[in-house]
Each structure stands twice: as C-alpha cells, then as structure tokens.
Amino acid sequence: MTSKRPLLNRRLAEFGTTIFAEMSALAVRTGAINLGQGFPDTDGPETVSEAAVRAIRDGRGNQYPPGPGIPELREAVSSHQRRFYGLAFDPDTEVLVTAGATEALAATLLALVEPGDEVIALEPYYDSYAAGIALAGGVRVPVTLRPRDGVFRLDLDELRDAVTPRTRLLLLNSPHNPTGMVLSPDELTAIAELAVERDLIVVTDEVYEHLVFDGAHLPLISLPGMRDRTVSISSAGKSFSFTGWKVGWVTASAPLVSAVRSAKQFLTYVSAGPFQYAVAEALHLPDSYFAAFREDLRAKRDLLSAGLTEAGFEVFTPQGTYFITTDITALGERDGVAFCRALPERCGVVAVPNSVFYDDRDAGRSHVRFAFCKRAETLNDAVTRLKRVEG
The missing domain is CATH 3.90.1150.10 (Aspartate Aminotransferase, domain 1)
Known part of the structure; x- marks a missing residue:
C-alpha cells in the first residue's frame, strides 16, 4: 500500500x-x-446446560432468533427484575437481549452518545468502556475511586465537579470491576439526585448483581426520577457461570430500549439462539x-x-x-x-x-x-x- x-x-x-x-x-x-x-x-448448573442441549435438539434457536431476543427470555428477564427488585418492565418494549453485556454497552454508547459528548466513568474501569466511548466519538471523563479504610469508595464531590454542560452520560458499574466496590444506598441516592438535577442519562453495568457479599444490590433505575433516564445492563455469564455463552440484556424505558436496539441491530443483530432458551430457564432457578x-x-x-x-x-x-x-x-x-x-x-x-x-x-x-x-x-x-x- x-x-x-x-x-x-x-x-x-x-x-x-x-x-x-x-x-x-x-x-x-x-x-x-x-x-x-x-x-x-x-x-x-447442569440443568441449564441440559436446557441448551434440549433447545438445539428440538430445533429452537438454531436459526435466527427474533432481533430483540426470544419472547421466553424477555419474559424471564422481566420476571427476574420484578422478583428481585420489584421493578416492572414490559418484555415487548422494555427488554432487549444482546450478545453479552459488552455488546449492550457498546450499542448503548453508540446509540446515545454524539461526537464531543462527555461520558463520565468510574476509574479504574473495565477496558471496553474506554473503547466504546471512543467508537461513539465521546470524550471520556474519569472519576477515580480511591481506597479508604480497606475498601474503594467514590468521592461524590469529585463526581459532581466532573459534570459540565457537555456531559451526556454517566457510566456506572456496581458491583464494580476491578475494585469490588458496591455503591451504597446513600451514594446511589446522591447520584440519582445529581442525574435528575443535571438531566443526565445513566448507564448501569450490573453483571455482578448476584455477587454482593456485604450489603445488597440496589438498582439505580429503582430510585426516584431514574426510570426514564437509566439503561440497566446485566448478563447471564457471571450469574450462572456460562461466560462463553454471551447472553446479556438491557432493561429500560421503551424510548431508551428503542434507541439502543437501533444500534444493536447493526452489530450482531442476533446471537446465541439456543442459549437464550437455556438462560430463560436459568433466570427462574429458585432463590x-x-x-x-x-x-x-x-x-x-x-x-x-x-x-x-x-x-x-x-x-x-x-x-x-x-x-x-x-x-x-x-x-x-x-x-x-x-x-x-x-x-x-x-x-x-x-x-x-x-x-x-x-x-x-x-x-x-x-x-x-x-x-x-x-x-x-x-x-x-x-x-x-x-x-x-x-x-
């Protein structure tokens, strides 16, 4: 060349x-x-593995599944959110199945961020966050978590100071990889109030939602003012130990899901057909x-x-x-x-x-x-x- x-x-x-x-x-x-x-x-769990094998043998998911995800999985995700957090999502318009949480994050950033928009992320951050922001043309604005009394914590004043008129989106990860920090209810309440005050969209990466050892997981989308400005992302990989299946999902208001779907359809479009049926069963496992x-x-x-x-x-x-x-x-x-x-x-x-x-x-x-x-x-x-x- x-x-x-x-x-x-x-x-x-x-x-x-x-x-x-x-x-x-x-x-x-x-x-x-x-x-x-x-x-x-x-x-x-072997029962979940067998569900995938059964789906393949029965010819379910071997061809292209529906773009938003199979109805059984969208219903299961909606039921999971209601069961664990008391949250109601319409499985037809407010749930989107993705190729793992990584695609969900990429599609969300591509859909919602314009070139020059600032995106605040908690540092240290999972490496795909930086790449996704860059691909969308956004400007990465880190807010650093620092150790205090043996654990990492967020400085809420530093977060507030990072917000400017150019801030479009706040990207949160709790439970947090790599530090293991879990945002407290008071911290989440303060973040929600800031998002409402400054009219921010918040994207929450919650893939470790079932692995909280101290305290409990509280979805930001459940707090006042956050239902229509939060994109909540999770996946099956970390909750069921099938990380290679790459089955994730988005739950959000219908307009936000529609926007994310518009970007997602030009990435994988669909994926993991038989595994979607298995994950639908996994989400119904007992407490x-x-x-x-x-x-x-x-x-x-x-x-x-x-x-x-x-x-x-x-x-x-x-x-x-x-x-x-x-x-x-x-x-x-x-x-x-x-x-x-x-x-x-x-x-x-x-x-x-x-x-x-x-x-x-x-x-x-x-x-x-x-x-x-x-x-x-x-x-x-x-x-x-x-x-x-x-x-």
Missing part, C-alpha cells in the same frame, strides 16, 4: 491487545494458574441457587484474601464481584505491569495490573487484581505458590 494513513481507525489507536488476552496467553505459555481473567474453571452461589464465592473470596495477606500483599476486601485488588508496595514493588509479567516465572500465578484500567496510570500503578472464581483446590494451590513472592 502507498497510503501513509494508518490502517487502524484513529479512535482505536490507543487500544492494543487487551490485557486479558496478554495475561491469558502468558498463563498458557508458562503453565501458570490463571487468576487474571474473570472466568470460572467450572461450568454452571436457593442464588444464595448458594453467592456463599460459595464469598468463601473463595475469603480463602484468597487470607492467602494474599499472608503472602505480604495489602488486600482491599471486595464487597462483591469475582475480584480482589491488592497493593504490591509492601512487597517492595511499585510497577504492577512489570510485576504481573514476571509473576508467572516467579511463582506460577497470573494476575492483572490495575493500571491499564486508568487514564491516570499512576493512580493504580501498584495495584494488582486477582480473580477468585475458581475451584477451591485451584485457589489453595495459588496461595501456596504466592507465598514464594515474599521470599
């Missing part, structure tokens, strides 16, 4: 290979235990499933937290999610990226450096994230290996 113009769209120029791909490849190459990427090492799932992950959180503390890491105990954020300063380390790249050779464990989730890389330079959504024996093995780091 003779053109001097770069091949990659300039909006994506700052994004290379994701840190998850890099660290997972490192785990494969070294044979290390992968506590970097957030996927379980066991499958979800005992969700309680046992949460308690199992709580025990694994505590197991890995204790091991990391014993190995010399400063541990910020997560209130929810799959992840523990640590500080490596006490180990005599400063650079999380260098530390994570060397860790597999040092002790046979892979983790992820949090600095890649910040605009201000220095804010998270010494922070490293570990995933605990693994079998107990895997975590015990990892803990034994991590004790070599201090030495």
Whole structure:
C-alpha cells in the first residue's frame, strides 16, 4: 500500500491487545494458574446446560432468533427484575437481549452518545468502556475511586465537579470491576439526585448483581426520577457461570430500549439462539441457587484474601464481584505491569495490573487484581505458590 494513513481507525489507536488476552496467553505459555481473567474453571448448573442441549435438539434457536431476543427470555428477564427488585418492565418494549453485556454497552454508547459528548466513568474501569466511548466519538471523563479504610469508595464531590454542560452520560458499574466496590444506598441516592438535577442519562453495568457479599444490590433505575433516564445492563455469564455463552440484556424505558436496539441491530443483530432458551430457564432457578452461589464465592473470596495477606500483599476486601485488588508496595514493588509479567516465572500465578484500567496510570500503578472464581483446590494451590513472592 502507498497510503501513509494508518490502517487502524484513529479512535482505536490507543487500544492494543487487551490485557486479558496478554495475561491469558502468558498463563498458557508458562503453565501458570490463571487468576487474571474473570472466568470460572467450572461450568454452571447442569440443568441449564441440559436446557441448551434440549433447545438445539428440538430445533429452537438454531436459526435466527427474533432481533430483540426470544419472547421466553424477555419474559424471564422481566420476571427476574420484578422478583428481585420489584421493578416492572414490559418484555415487548422494555427488554432487549444482546450478545453479552459488552455488546449492550457498546450499542448503548453508540446509540446515545454524539461526537464531543462527555461520558463520565468510574476509574479504574473495565477496558471496553474506554473503547466504546471512543467508537461513539465521546470524550471520556474519569472519576477515580480511591481506597479508604480497606475498601474503594467514590468521592461524590469529585463526581459532581466532573459534570459540565457537555456531559451526556454517566457510566456506572456496581458491583464494580476491578475494585469490588458496591455503591451504597446513600451514594446511589446522591447520584440519582445529581442525574435528575443535571438531566443526565445513566448507564448501569450490573453483571455482578448476584455477587454482593456485604450489603445488597440496589438498582439505580429503582430510585426516584431514574426510570426514564437509566439503561440497566446485566448478563447471564457471571450469574450462572456460562461466560462463553454471551447472553446479556438491557432493561429500560421503551424510548431508551428503542434507541439502543437501533444500534444493536447493526452489530450482531442476533446471537446465541439456543442459549437464550437455556438462560430463560436459568433466570427462574429458585432463590436457593442464588444464595448458594453467592456463599460459595464469598468463601473463595475469603480463602484468597487470607492467602494474599499472608503472602505480604495489602488486600482491599471486595464487597462483591469475582475480584480482589491488592497493593504490591509492601512487597517492595511499585510497577504492577512489570510485576504481573514476571509473576508467572516467579511463582506460577497470573494476575492483572490495575493500571491499564486508568487514564491516570499512576493512580493504580501498584495495584494488582486477582480473580477468585475458581475451584477451591485451584485457589489453595495459588496461595501456596504466592507465598514464594515474599521470599
């Protein structure tokens, strides 16, 4: 080619290979235990797997499903929102099925953000947030979560100061990846009041809604003034341990869902046909499933937290999610990226450096994230290996 113009769209120029791909490849190459990427090492309930197999054998979903999602899944999502949060959504006009929460986020940003619009995101943020804002032509405005009393917290004054006349949208993630923070009812109330006051749209990423260990999950869309200005996003992957199925959904007012659907139809259009039927059944699992799932992950959180503390890491105990954020300063380390790249050779464990989730890389330079959504024996093995780091 003779053109001097770069091949990659300039909006994506700052994004290379994701840190998850890099660290997972490192785990494969070294044979290390992968506590970097957030996927379980066991499958979800067998009844849900069998539901997918049954759908395939019965010819349900093997061809294109309806664009908004199969009616059974939209009904199940609506029923789930009513059952757990007392929220009523019309399954025909206020629920949209997507290829995981990642597509839901991308479609929402593409639909609602114009070039030059400011989008506030809590930092550190999941890496697809930055890419989605960039693809939409938006301007990313980070508000940094900082550790306080052993956990990460949001500074509401800093959030308020970040809002300008150009702010279009606030992107929230609670329970929060990677810090494990869960926004409190008081914090959510203040955010809702700010959104109403400044006429903001709020997008909430709630994929870890069933993995809150301290307190309870409160959907922002349930608060006064938020029903018509909130796009609520969740998915099956984290709640049922089928992350490869990529079945997500949007719940919002009909006009917001219509806008998101307008963008989504030109992305995947449809996906995961047979899995949609299986997820519809999964959403009707009894309360005992969700309680046992949460308690199992709580025990694994505590197991890995204790091991990391014993190995010399400063541990910020997560209130929810799959992840523990640590500080490596006490180990005599400063650079999380260098530390994570060397860790597999040092002790046979892979983790992820949090600095890649910040605009201000220095804010998270010494922070490293570990995933605990693994079998107990895997975590015990990892803990034994991590004790070599201090030495």
